[in-house]
Amino acid sequence: MATIKTLFNKCQILKSKTPLLSTFIQQNGMSQYPTYYINPIYKKDALEALIKSGEDQNLKHIPTRAALNNQTCSTAHDDLVNLFVNYVMKDGLKPLARDLVAQSFESVKRLQLEKYHKCQSEEEKAKIELNPKTIFYTAINNCKPILHLTPIKRGGVRYQVPVPLTDKKSEFLSMKWLIAAAKEKDSTVRFHLQLARELIDAANNTGRVIKRKQDLHRQCEANRAYAHYRWS
């Protein structure tokens, strides 16, 4: 009886996932998978959590897409770093972008170690963060803007209106600014070194990117009178 019940449940899950039309017409753009294919769960902890909660039984017989070639369960895999690599990438040269980011992490480590060994006392040494990944995370977190300006036309005049940002958009802006700041350099300086400097500066709440963010906030403050022109 129980087996029949579970089978019935599974059928229902499948049914809810498949719209009638999609069996005949592919509504999924250029994707080779029909719409009812679900995304793979490739992270170990997410998988373990699913197994613990017992939800994996529901997903067992649903057709699943193959994992992309950058989705691994490796401990070195990091979503934010991967996203940053994608933003650094130009013309689809991903190995190059990955190398650049890895090199800049190495430079961060070198620069921080240099500072660490120059320190005289233990207290100063304890203050210096040596993990490049935590530096990367704090740098991106520090560079996130809260507001930005959008032009809104009212009565024939374009006003620069301060508008709140979603978390995703602000994260994107902070990464974009970090990369732009790293590209703004002398031709003798390598990109990864400049990026490392910018990351360390941003993690310490100083530097060009932080200044850029504060300038944006300053402009928003100056245009706060137009805030009620916003759409929502």
Add this chain to the structure above:
Amino acid sequence: MRYTAALFKSKVARPIPQEPVPFQEILPLKLKPAVSGKGDRTSEVCCLQEMSVMLACFKKNEFSQQLCSKEIDSFQKCYTGHLATKKVKKDKEAKGVLTPGEKQLSSKQVNTLLKKFPNFK
């Protein structure tokens, strides 16, 4: 010639309308069984109070965020909450779900209500 032509005209150019004006029914004299939903588009700007408080704090503390973390938190909480409630409301309105005793109805809800209780004649 012009003057005489005007003078000889027996009637005035535009006739004065007769006193009981005859009624013309241009559109049918009944309400439509639905509403258009154009009136729903009013936009209220959210979180203005929190925003101004935050910006004032920024100005006071030279745009450093550590000193204004409380204001920033309240602003962002307000904005994310607003987005969430907007989404819930939109989903609800798209379905046209009616909750008994609701005062402010969306156009979809009004339409479902009107369809449920049509005005027979």
